[in-house]
Amino acid sequence: MTTVTDKSRPSTGTNWLLLLLKARTFVALILVLAYFSFAAPNFLSAANAVLVSKHVAINAFLAIGMTFVIITGGIDLSVGSVVGLCGMVAGWLLLNGVDPGLGWSIQFNTFEIVLIVCCVGIFVGWMNGMLITRFGVAPFIATLGMLYVARGAALLSSGGRTFPNLNGNPDYGSASFPQIGAGTFLGLPIMIWMLIGVTLVATYIANRTPLGRHIYAVGGNERGAALSGVRVQRVKVFVYMFSGLMAALVGLIIASQLKAAHPATGEFFELNAIAAAVLGGTSMSGGRGRIIGTIVGAFVIGILSDGLIMMGVSSFWQMVIKGLVIIAAVVIDQAQSRIQARVALAQEAGMAK
Amino acid sequence: MKITRRLFVASSTAVVGLATAGLRPAMAQGQTIAIITPSHDNPFFKAEADGAAAKAKELGYDTMVLVHDDDPNKQSELFDSAIAAGVVAIILDNAGADASVSAVQKAKDAGIPSFLIDREITETGVAVSQIVSNNYQGAQLGAEKFVELMGEEGKYAELLGKESDTNAGIRSQGYHDVIDQYDLEMVAQQTANWSQTEAYSVMESMLQANPEIKGVISGNDTMAMGAWAALEAAGRTDVIVVGFDGSNDVRDSIQAGGIKATVLQPAYQQAQLAVEQANTYLKEGSTGLDEKQLMDCVLIDESNADKLETFALN
Incomplete structure (x- = not known):
């Protein structure tokens, strides 16, 4: 360790290193992009860029919700199941409507279906939040429980079968349902516009609103935040509801893309979302993380898996590589905080002189 | 402690490097057939993929072997990737009769014929062949x-x-x-x-x-x-x-x-048949056969068990 003895030189060197470490997700993104442009046939094309973005979007929605939850120091394991449940609710509403048992049924148009499904997602998130804040259940356990409940509910809704042919019905105004996943606007898929919208809103919330500052405060020091007048419980309930809403959007998109709702949809999605958030620099212990970092993290994972698929790499290797990348991200994250501490120490020493 | 850390970083870099070196791009120039099945951890699907790949190589095609893990969403993404990679045909053991229709339709819209094995889909006229065991x-x-x-x-x-x-x-x-x-x-x-x-x-x-x-x-x-x-x-x-x-x-x-x-269930043979039909279709514009084809199964007991090897009777 030469930091303290040699004061003039290391600060530029470490500062440069620190900058590189801070931008590591971007560096990783550029690296995987460059590698696959070279190694995978047809990877570098506009059509493929849109395609990869569509695949990434699914994970990115969930990862944005997950980032808020993790910043407050929690975790949401239920999102994958909520994706499945919300897809099934959408399928049910499209095919059957709601039957109040009076010999007639209520049918919905696309907008109403989207609204109802979003409410289902938000409601599941609200229940997660209530379990965690009012009943003091640890987030890991509460959302693990919800993972099973939501998956079971999704399977029950159809008896384990798939809801087929979700093309909608023009008579009920639901014929536009497949457009959510397949439609385009100004040349870009609608789901990409949705992702851009959600990213902007989430970034705005995180950086420019009191709520955003409270989310960071709760994760940084919950007791301190509470003592300075932050309504900790409300903030926590909000992040789980937001996460539920993200899961609902993904459920809608997948059901619309496949024109079918499958109750097992979304298995392990929560783990991909956590991976994207962590890769983007979100700290699992809370208080630190950025939406844009998460988006970049989701792109790194997405490009990695799509590129490996196009190269024809065995799926078993794909899993190994994905795991190594995630571990490497956390190792580098630890290195960054050490160097950051060292720089701070050096600066303090410099000021004292 | 410092040394162990450096050693760890160095060794992990080496592992990643070796892994990447081992993954050479499987596709060279020429026509590629995508073979999409459920996970190879079940030997049945491994046999399908192997059978199809062997026949495709024999007929002079490159192969792109993919796995959808019975997840229709992943299957749909794999179809996107296969279409983007410019494959000429897709051999598919699908991830659900209803949920796979839109993926196969997507390939058809992109001008890529699909040949289904083992499991059917609920629509006809979307895939070129659906060869399933009876x-x-x-x-x-x-x-x-x-x-x-x-x-x-x-x-x-x-x-x-x-x-x-x-x-x-x-x-x-x-x-x-x-x-x-x-x-x-x-x-x-x-x-x-x-x-x-x-x-x-x-x-x-x-x-x-x-x-x-x-x-x-x-x-x-x-x-x-x-x-x-x-x-x-x-x-x-x-x-x-x-x-x-x-x-x-x-x-x-x-x-x-x-x-x-x-x-x-003659999985190996079935996959080979699908590749043969893909080849005929690509060369002649038609398989000359019905879309839905049934292959008969064979009973295996102690009398003929010794002739069985990776889903084929010799």
């Missing part, structure tokens, strides 16, 4: 053997496949259309989702509730293996187990006097 005929073969082994009477249990999979229903129907004509009583019927682990625990519970059962008929071989393991653990090797698929594991068990019989 599950109903196979199930009847298995059931006839089962009835014979049971001595045409007694109590039995049934292990069902994944309920979302059409084959699970067809096989069960085939079993019952034969068994129900005899004096056999089904005392338990449970799904084990095609899974060996699940079949083990389901079998344990069934045995607990119905210790008097004399036989177990299973929707596939992996579940039969799970059930047999549970029966062995409980010391009930007298129970007759019949499976479906014709895997090497069950073949070995039959030869060792464990599981009594299974029904072979």
Whole structure:
């Protein structure tokens, strides 16, 4: 360790290193992009860029919700199941409507279906939040429980079968349902516009609103935040509801893309979302993380898996590589905080002189 | 401590480097056929992929072997990637009869023909060929053997496949259309989702509730293996187990006097047939055959088990 003895030189060197470490997700993104442009046939094309973005979007929605939850120091394991449940609710509403048992049924148009499904997602998130804040259940356990409940509910809704042919019905105004996943606007898929919208809103919330500052405060020091007048419980309930809403959007998109709702949809999605958030620099212990970092993290994972698929790499290797990348991200994250501490120490020493 | 850390970083870099070096791009120039199946951790799907890949190489195509893990969403993404990679045909064992239609349609819209094996989809006219094993005929073969082994009477249990999979229903129907004509009583019927682990625990519970059962008929071989393991653990090797698929594991068990019989689905041959039809279609614009084709299954018991190797009878 030469930091303290040699004061003039290391600060530029470490500062440069620190900058590189801070931008590591971007560096990783550029690296995987460059590698696959070279190694995978047809990877570098506009059509493929849109395609990869569509695949990434699914994970990115969930990862944005997950980032808020993790910043407050929690975790949401239920999102994958909520994706499945919300897809099934959408399928049910499209095919059957709601039957109040009076010999007639209520049918919905696309907008109403989207609204109802979003409410289902938000409601599941609200229940997660209530379990965690009012009943003091640890987030890991509460959302693990919800993972099973939501998956079971999704399977029950159809008896384990798939809801087929979700093309909608023009008579009920639901014929536009497949457009959510397949439609385009100004040349870009609608789901990409949705992702851009959600990213902007989430970034705005995180950086420019009191709520955003409270989310960071709760994760940084919950007791301190509470003592300075932050309504900790409300903030926590909000992040789980937001996460539920993200899961609902993904459920809608997948059901619309496949024109079918499958109750097992979304298995392990929560783990991909956590991976994207962590890769983007979100700290699992809370208080630190950025939406844009998460988006970049989701792109790194997405490009990695799509590129490996196009190269024809065995799926078993794909899993190994994905795991190594995630571990490497956390190792580098630890290195960054050490160097950051060292720089701070050096600066303090410099000021004292 | 410093040194260990450096060593760790260096070694992990080396591992990643080696791994990347091992992954050379599988596709050179020329025409590529995509082969998409469920996960290769089930030897049945591995045999399909191997059979299709071997035939494709023989006919001069490159291959792109992909795995959808029975997830329709992942399957849809794989189709996107295959289309983007510019494949000329897709051989598919799909991830769900309803949920796969839109993916196959997507390929068709992009001008890429799909050839389905093992499982059907609910639409016709989207894929060029749908070659499936005659599950109903196979199930009847298995059931006839089962009835014979049971001595045409007694109590039995049934292990069902994944309920979302059409084959699970067809096989069960085939079993019952034969068994129900005899004096056999089904005392338990449970799904084990095609899974060996699940079949083990389901079998344990069934045995607990119905210790008097004399036989177990299973929707596939992996579940039969799970059930047999549970029966062995409980010391009930007298129970007759019949499976479906014709895997090497069950073949070995039959030869060792464990599981009594299974029904072979010619997976290897089926996949090869699909590639041959793809080749004909690409060269001549038509396969000259119906879209839906059935391949008959073969009963495997101790008399012919030694001829079975990776889902092909020699």
